[in-house]
Amino acid sequence: MLRIGTRGSKLALYQANKVAELLKNLGYEVEIIIKKTTGDKILNKKLSEIGIGVFTKELDLALMNNEIDIAVHSFKDVPTIWNENLMIGAVLERDSYYDLIIWDKNKDLELDKEITVGTSSIRRRSFLKAMYPNVKFKLLRGNVDTRLKKLKEGQYDAIVLSEAGIIRLNIDLSDFNYRRLDITPSPAQGVIAVACRRDDNKIKKILERINHKKTFLECLCERTALNEFGGGCSVPFGALSIYDEDKKILTLKATVFLNGKLKHASGKINCEIDDLDSAITLGKTIGKRLKDLEN
Numbered sequence: 337m338l339r340i341g342t343r344g345s346k347l348a349l350y351q352a353n354k355v356a357e358l359l360k361n362l363g364y365e366v367e368i369i370i371k372k373t374t375g376d377k378i379l380n381k382k383l384s385e386i387g388i389g390v391f392t393k394e395l396d397l398a399l400m401n402n403e404i405d406i407a408v409h410s411f412k413d414v415p416t417i418w419n420e421n422l423m424i425g426a427v428l429e430r431d432s433y434y435d436l437i438i439w440d441k442n443k444d445l446e447l448d449k450e451i452t453v454g455t456s457s458i459r460r461r462s463f464l465k466a467m468y469p470n471v472k473f474k475l476l477r478g479n480v481d482t483r484l485k486k487l488k489e490g491q492y493d494a495i496v497l498s499e500a501g502i503i504r505l506n507i508d509l510s511d512f513n514y515r516r517l518d519i520t521p522s523p524a525q526g527v528i529a530v531a532c533r534r535d536d537n538k539i540k541k542i543l544e545r546i547n548h549k550k551t552f553l554e555c556l557c558e559r560t561a562l563n564e565f566g567g568g569c570s571v572p573f574g575a576l577s578i579y580d581e582d583k584k585i586l587t588l589k590a591t592v593f594l595n596g597k598l599k600h601a602s603g604k605i606n607c608e609i610d611d612l613d614s615a616i617t618l619g620k621t622i623g624k625r626l627k628d629l630e631n
C-alpha cells in the first residue's frame with residue numbers, strides 16, 4: 337500500500353487523485369491521507385509574509401515520520417531550498433503555465449484606470465504594476481471557489497488565478513470575462529510534483545515510472561534560476577523554461593521587478609532530455625545575470 341499525503345483543498349485532492357490514478361494503473365494499491373498545512377490555516381496574510389514552505393511543512397513532517405510514503409504538491413509551492421531529507425521523485429506533464437485575469441461578464445477591463453485587482457502574489461502584483469501603473473491591489477487568499485465568489489460579490493474589479501488551477505477544478509468561467517496575462521509565470525507553475533524521502537529507494541524507483549522528463553528538466557532549470565537569484569516566494573520573480581524535444585534545445589526566460597521596472601534575461605543550451613546538469617547550468621547563468629543587475 338502506497339500512502340499518499342495531500343492537503344485537503346479541492347485542488348490538492350484533484351492533484352493527489354491524479355497521481356493515485358497513475359500509480360493504480362501501474363498496479364499499486366494506494367491510500368490518500370489528508371493533512372492541513374499552515375498555508376491552509378492562515379488566510380489573512382500574503383504568502384510572502386507567512387513564511388517559506390507554508391504549503392509543504394506538515395506534509396514534509398509526515399514524510400519524515402513515515403506516516404506517508406509520498407506527498408503531492410503544486411510544484412510552485414515547494415521552496416527551492418526545502419528539506420535535505422526529501423526530494424521530488426516525479427513531476428507530471430505540465431498543464432497551462434499561464435495566469436488568467438478574470439472580471440465581470442458585463443464590464444470592460446480597464447487596466448489603465450484605478451481599478452482594484454485581487455491577488456496576494458508578489459510576482460503578479462509587481463509585474464502587473466510595471467505594465468499598468470494605475471492599478472490598485474487588494475489581498476485575495478483562499479481556495480479558487482472562494483476567490484471567484486469574492487469577485488462575483490464585487491469585492492474586486494478583477495482577480496488573477498492560474499489557468500492550471502481553473503482547468504484542474506473544471507471551473508466554468510462562462511459567467512465571467514477572462515484572458516491570459518502576458519507575464520512570466522512562477523517557476524514550475526502548472527506542474528504537479530511528487531515528493532518522497534531521499535533514502536527511500538523503493539519509492540524512488542516507482543516514481544521514476546510516472547515522471548515526465550521534459551517537465552522535470554524545465555522545472556529544474558526554472559527553479560535553479562530562482563535559487564541562484566535568491567529569495568523564494570517573497571521576491572517578484574518569474575521564470576519559464578521550454579525544452580524542444582526535436583531540436584534538443586532548452587530555453588529559459590526569467591523576469592524580475594527591480595526599481596520599478598521589469599528586467600528580463602534569457603538564454604538557451606543544447607542538451608538531451610535527461611541532461612540535468614545542463615538545466616542547472618542554464619538556470620544558474622540566467623539567475624546570476626539578473627542578480628548582477630541589482631548591484
Ligand SMILES: NCc1[nH]cc(CCC(=O)O)c1CC(=O)O
Pocket residue numbers: 410411412413496497498499500501524525526527528
Ligand atoms: N499558490 C497557490 C497555488 N498554488 C498552485 C496553484 C495552482 C496550480 C499551479 O499553478 O501550479 C495555486 C492557485 C493559483 O495560483 O491560482
